[in-house]
Amino acid sequence: MWSETIILRPEVPLLERLSTYAASDAYPFHMPGHKRQVKMGITSVPNPFSVDITEIDGFDNLHHAEDILKESMNSAAAVYGADRSWYLVNGSTCGILAAIAAAVKPGEKILMARNSHKSAYHAVVLNQLEPVYLYPEEVPEFQIPGGIEPEQVERALLEHPEIRAVFVTSPTYEGIVSDIQGIAATAHRHGAALIVDEAHGAHLPFGDGNYFPDGALQEEADLVIQSLHKTLPSLTQTAILHLKSQILDAKKVEQYLSVYQSSSPSYILIASMENCVRYMAEKGAGEMARYGARLRELREKLAKLKHFRLLKEEICGAAGVYGYDPSKLVLFPDFMTGTRLAEVLRTEYHLEAEMSSGRYVLLMTSFMDTEEGFSRLERALLELDARVEKLEAESVGLKDAKQGRQEPFSGAQLNQKPNQENDSENYPQQMCLPWQAWHGDSMLVPLEEAEGRAARACVTIYPPGVPMLMPGERIGTREIARIREDWKLGLTVEGICEKSDKLNLWIEVVI
Incomplete structure (x- = not known):
């Protein structure tokens, strides 16, 4: 029995800090897309506590939608031109996890762009998949990842005819759009489905296809995942998954969504998504x-x-x-x-x-x-x-x-064009499959002593969340230098441990 009451209290409570920040003149050139603006008909909402409910009578169940939520998601599918659409309360992450699980059976291969978000790699690990990578070229002058070309997909599928799913990101974090229609046609010709991480492109379907490029669903992708909160006026953590396919089964998608989504979805987030889609349907163009x-x-x-x-x-x-x-x-x-x-x-x-x-x-x-x-x-x-x-x-x-402008490794250097053999000259060498490294025995070692060892987990600069090292990839002198450079710049390096002196960096490696 406690002898006294212990209150854990930060110096400034989060809600107080948020309120102070909201009252300041700080302006957001970042997500979410509502930009903290209150606009009648789209972002004006009642007190969230007054409408925060559970699955009571009359309000349906997101995991077994038969009434109001089913109608709402069917309306969203009609707006986007999808066969089916599902609201996601766990962000695009759960949509990516469910899409890959529904399209690729455990132990199979998946063809995926190496500059994919870490959530896609988590799906690879969870389903014990064998990734075959597509490496985007580097955009001349800017040295950022370019797009994926249909010819790359064609070559890979000819070499690996057993692959049944292709995964690409378009647009990328920097706004690069790939030839989705060409990639989709290539994938379908080989009997493979195309999954597109369009988390940063929820606004594209409402453009004119001119100044803003078309969205992936309009370009014949089978599964498209969009983060409504990133570029549209919807609350953080809201996303949507679209299916338009002759290859994939909607029931399997639903099955995995029930695994990766919260069993207690927020009706506030669902209402925000419905409101956003309805507004875009009426006034988006x-x-x-x-x-x-x-x-x-x-x-x-x-x-x-x-x-x-x-x-x-x-x-x-x-x-x-x-x-x-x-x-x-x-x-x-x-x-x-x-x-x-x-x-x-x-x-x-x-x-x-x-x-x-x-x-x-x-x-x-x-x-x-x-x-x-x-x-x-x-x-x-x-x-x-x-x-x-x-x-x-x-x-x-x-x-x-001008001193100190040497670019740190933040995912972009992954995308130098490899030679035809895709050897380890430009990319970390895969020493074992990602799931084998993830589930294997491991130990922490000083970063400089990790050379030649296999990484146990993703090492990622966040944002954007593209791993510089995947589980099972070889840690080389280049990766060690880039990790330390990014850390010195104050970037968030996930997958690295700091010791108390803040000078020594440690990394988990496979034993």
């Missing part, structure tokens, strides 16, 4: 048209910057880049690291970026962004550009400012 016009104007102004390179649609046609999503503002400063730029935007201008690396900053936009937000970003970047101009004119300080 108009919103996207206005949004596209505003983005064009902003991009034209940012194109005048002299000391920033902006990723633009001109990259299309090279390195498998079939299309580009302009909603992602990917900026490469030539006078400081990307992490330093993100810090300056945060501290001096109160603008919060989605992510940063050694070379670039990624700013996410949506149609919920305000004119004030766009104007503040424009003014901040133009002012920074002018400051660099002044330094150059005075020949002061640039040498120091």
Whole structure:
């Protein structure tokens, strides 16, 4: 029996901190897509506690939908042109896990892009699959992952005719879109289904297919997973899974969704998804048209910057880049690291970026962004550009400012074009299958002593969540150097342990 009451209390409770932040002038150039804006008809909701219920009579059951939720998801399928659509309360992660499990039997092979999100690799581990990798080329000049080409898929399926599912990410975190229609046609010709992680493309189906590329479902993909919260006005953790296929069984998808989704789904999240889809069905085309016009104007102004390179649609046609999503503002400063730029935007201008690396900053936009937000970003970047101009004119300080710009490993270097043999020259060598490493015996060793050993778990920079090391892949001097560089930049390196002195890094390896 406790002799006294112990209250665990952080210095500033989370809710208080959130309220203080919401009242500040900090502006979000990051997800979620609602951008913390209250807009009648889409983000105005009652007190969440007043509508937080369980599966009571009259409100159906997400895992056995027969009434109001069934009708709601059928309506969503009609909006997107899917055979079936399912609301996801555990984000795109549970949709990816369920999609792969439904399409590939345990022990089989799956063809997948090596720049996939860690959730796809977790599906590989959980189902004891053997991955066959597709390696996107590097986009010239920018050194970020390009797209996957149908010819790559064709070669891989000819070499591995037993593969029955292909998994690609489009658009990528940076907005790169692959030739999904070409990949789908290739996969179907070989009797394989195409699963597309379109977590960052929930807005694309509502564009005109011109300025914004078409969505994967429109391009004949079999299963498409979208995070509504990333680019549309829906609460964090909301996503949707679409099926449009002659190959895959909807019952199997439902079976695995019941495994990977919470058995107590939030009706608040479900209502947010329904509201979002309904709004997009009624007003999405108009919103996207206005949004596209505003983005064009902003991009034209940012194109005048002299000391920033902006990723633009001109990259299309090279390195498998079939299309580009302009909603992602990917900026490469030539006078400081990307992490330093993100810090300056945060501290001096109160603008919060989605992510940063050694070379670039990624700013996410949506149609919920305000004119004030766009104007503040424009003014901040133009002012920074002018400051660099002044330094150059005075020949002061640039040498120091440019130091430390060597790009850390944050997933992009995975995507240098390999030779035909896909050997270990450009990629970590697979020493054992991912599930074998995951379930095998392991031990922690100092990072510098891990060379030549197999990683036990994913080592990932988050965001974007693309593993630099997969379970079972060989840890080399290159990976060790990149891990330490990313860590020194202050990036979140998952899969690495810090000792108390904050200097020694440890990694788990297979024994």
